[in-house]
Amino acid sequence: MSEIKVTMKHNHLYKSKMKSIFTGCIAIISIGLLSNCSSDDTQTVTTFDTLIIEDNFDIDGAPDPNLWGFDIGDGSDQGLDRWGNNELQYYTDRTENVKVENGFLLITARQEDFQGSNYTSARLVTKGKFDQKYGRFEARMRLPYGRGMWPAFWMLGDDNDGVDVWPQIGEIDIMENRGQEPTIITGSVHGPGYSAGNAVSKSFILDGARFDTDFHVFGIEWGPNYINYYVDNKLYNQITPADVDGEWVFNDRPFYMLLNLAIGGSYVGNPNDETNFPQTMLVDYVRVYQK
Amino acid sequence: MTKINNVFSKNHWAVLLLFFAITSCERELSDEAVFAEFPANGDVFTDAFSAGLDYFPFVGEGADPEAFSVVTDEVFEGNAAMRFDVPSFGNGFVGATFNTTVKRNLTGYDALTFYAKASQAATLNDVGFGIDGDINNKYLTTLSGLEISTNWKKYVIPIPDASKLIGEAGLFWLAEGASFDGDEGGYTLWFDEVRFENLGTIAQSDPAIFSGQDLTQQSFTDSSIIISGLTQTYNLASGINQTVTTAPSYFTFSSSDTGVAIVDELGVISVIGEGTALITAIIDGVEARGSIQINATGGLQSAPAPTLPQANVKSIFSDAYTNATEIDFAPGFGGSTTETALVGGAGDSFLSYANNNFTGIIFNDTVDASALTFMHIDVYVQEAGTEVGIQIRDIGANQEIETNQFTGFPDGDDKDYRTDLTNLSVGQWTSFEIPLAGGIANQKNNLGAIIITGGPNFILDNIYFYTE
The missing domain is CATH 2.60.120.260 (Galactose-binding domain-like)
Known part of the structure; x- marks a missing residue:
């Protein structure tokens, strides 16, 4: 914590689902306030500056196959019926659902009958192509909107060729959003004893702006025994082993990235007749740094 | 409301002065010449x-x-x-x-x-x-x-x-x-x-005209059509899509052929020539859902010429007869959405109604129809299923229209007879002979108004009371 100079931004809104997460930081924040009150109030958000990979989505067409693969289907082929969350979409790699255009990755959710599902969308994964232990992972994105939209930028731990299973492998959700909450995103970790509904989470609320009208940077900085969460230039959470009710599984393996737009299911609720389709999630870039 | 008037005139002068500066000096506006706000x-x-x-x-x-x-x-x-x-x-x-x-x-x-x-x-x-x-x-x-x-x-x-x-x-x-x-x-x-x-969270503009429907309408030269169903919808921070009803002037309307139809800022489409025109709208750069395609076929055909002699008739609105009274065909009842226009040329004019919910034709002088038995009316509609409600009102000896504001029925010494004009043929005139029956069967010496409901769009001609 000492390397993070935290001073409270006056418009830094947040709500804590896990009170205990932040209590450890209060004292440090107070010290920061006392000692830095004459300096400017900008946070030091990130400290990992050695760029390892980046995709700026500059080449039109399919996403770079050297970095991105696809999860296809409704989850049943992967042994995860409806992807484990009662999700409604069928993931494809068709250009109707995923393409790079004008400098952006576009993941588009459509309402259409396809392979027994009522919706199609896409999920990109770097599994088997890129993973890394620790580092700074960030993406600049503009989110879709409307009830039932569930865009996410997240990470899963290497499963050791199928030997280890979730939640033991760990999951770091850098950004999840419910389309009916256009000003709120959530960052979480899942691990053994604290997965699914018991994940350790915290939400960040934009003040006077929305995630579906402008681009925002969603990132984490992950090191031994900590994960810091930020949106744009605002650090809003730190999760450490003290915050999780179970084994800390984030020091022992590399993680790969996922970008997807899910539709409906237990986390977000299903679309209704006010939800406009198609909906597109835009990604300006994905960047990974090391210290 | 009348007390709100003195400020705008000040701004008027600012505009005029600026205009003067531009035309007389042909210089760029200086930084000081900002509009009064x-x-x-x-x-x-x-x-x-x-x-x-x-x-x-x-x-x-x-x-x-x-x-x-x-x-x-x-x-x-x-x-x-x-x-x-x-x-x-x-x-x-x-x-x-x-x-x-x-x-x-x-x-x-x-x-x-x-x-x-x-x-x-x-x-x-x-x-x-x-x-x-x-x-x-x-x-x-x-x-x-x-x-x-x-x-x-x-x-x-x-x-x-x-x-x-x-x-x-x-x-x-x-x-x-x-x-x-x-x-x-x-x-x-x-x-x-x-x-x-300024919440900063009002987003995803989704305007609509005609409630988002794409309509097609047969029309004719010199008619007008009101653009209805004007809404704007925004997604709020709460996730709700909030729709509000908007006045036409928020929209910019356009016509694909301004030789056929033009639209003013109040959302009134005027048909001015033969042909086809698609009318669309935008708010602040966002195209509205909904449109109307006007297929204009020249002038409106004349209603069937009345044949009864003048002696059998007391006319309210007809070019064939001398009218028995002056009328007010746009009484502006509170809550009325009706737009009424006198269309056509001298000797062949019609009453055109658009967006009607209820309106009336008020007689300046009451008509004594004691010796008469029917009312004639010709109706022209352009949309299938249009029905028009007619209420012939006798306003009684006190010469006042008295209506129960909650039931809409005649009050005091008023009586009326109500009927619906149905099975109207699209694109041609339909004639009706309405008996002076019901409440006015025995009280028709002070006919003072015809109340008109339904529609919402129709054209009337040759309204007269008569005996055969």
Whole structure:
């Protein structure tokens, strides 16, 4: 914590689902306030500056196959019926659902009958192509909107060729959003004893702006025994082993990235007749740094 | 409302002076020559009336002017709130606008917001802003059917396009009353912290005309069509898609062929030539859902020529006869949405009705039809399924139209006969012979009005009382 100079931004809104997460930081924040009150109030958000990979989505067409693969289907082929969350979409790699255009990755959710599902969308994964232990992972994105939209930028731990299973492998959700909450995103970790509904989470609320009208940077900085969460230039959470009710599984393996737009299911609720389709999630870039 | 008039003229002069500067010197505007702007104050009612604000109850429409008060015993924040006592059914309604003497520049805001609560769960008929007689309610914005709970809660009315609101006097209005027996009434509404705000979370503009429908309409030269179903919808921070009814002037309308049809800023399409034109609209660069394709086929054919001799007829509206009385065909009943126009040329004119809910033809002098047995009327419609309701009204010896405001039926010494004109042929004239029956069978010596309902779009000609 000492390397993070935290001073409270006056418009830094947040709500804590896990009170205990932040209590450890209060004292440090107070010290920061006392000692830095004459300096400017900008946070030091990130400290990992050695760029390892980046995709700026500059080449039109399919996403770079050297970095991105696809999860296809409704989850049943992967042994995860409806992807484990009662999700409604069928993931494809068709250009109707995923393409790079004008400098952006576009993941588009459509309402259409396809392979027994009522919706199609896409999920990109770097599994088997890129993973890394620790580092700074960030993406600049503009989110879709409307009830039932569930865009996410997240990470899963290497499963050791199928030997280890979730939640033991760990999951770091850098950004999840419910389309009916256009000003709120959530960052979480899942691990053994604290997965699914018991994940350790915290939400960040934009003040006077929305995630579906402008681009925002969603990132984490992950090191031994900590994960810091930020949106744009605002650090809003730190999760450490003290915050999780179970084994800390984030020091022992590399993680790969996922970008997807899910539709409906237990986390977000299903679309209704006010939800406009198609909906597109835009990604300006994905960047990974090391210290 | 008439007291709001002296400020705009000042601005007028500023514009004229600027124009003079441009034309006479042919120079660029200097930095000093900025347009005079109205104050950007967004406050309406916080703990008191904001600067210049005044209360204008809709007394003429039957609103109870005593229903409004400023109270200190029930507030959301600060020390005062607005209170409205909604009467029970049959006892009038709450209706008022709150306007400023000095107009406001609201271009920097994206919503009207307020906190509200009710003594019982209630659905507010209408609430909004933009009632401003100086500019013909040009930017009227209405949220209908807003559900108010019994706890203080914040409500958001998005501005359809704030860039239009450079000088707005109508900051807040509402209308609520029990519209039928059993509707909620006899309860209290409170508002607090009423203000325009720049929330920054009003997004995903989704305007619509004709309620989002793509219509096709046969039409003819010199007719006009009103664009209806005008709405703007924004997605709010709460995730709700909030739709408001908007005045036409928020939209920019366009016609694919201005030789066939043109549209003015009030959303009136004028058909001026033969051919096909597609009418579409945008708000602030966002294309509205809905459109209308006008297929114009030249002039309207004449109605069948009457054949009865003048001696058998007392005419109300016909080029074939000398009329028995002058008439007022646009009486402007409160709550009427009807647009009436006299169309066609001399010797072959028609009464064209658009967007009708109810209107009437008022006779300047009553007609004694004691010796007559029927009323003739010719009707022309362009949409299948159109039906028109006719009420022939005898206004009685007191020569006054008396209508029960709750039932709509004749009151006092008035009588009427009602019938519906159905099975109308599209694209041609249909003639009806209506008996002077029912309530006026034995009281038809003071016929004073024809009330017209339904439609909503139709054309009338050759309205006369006669005997065979």
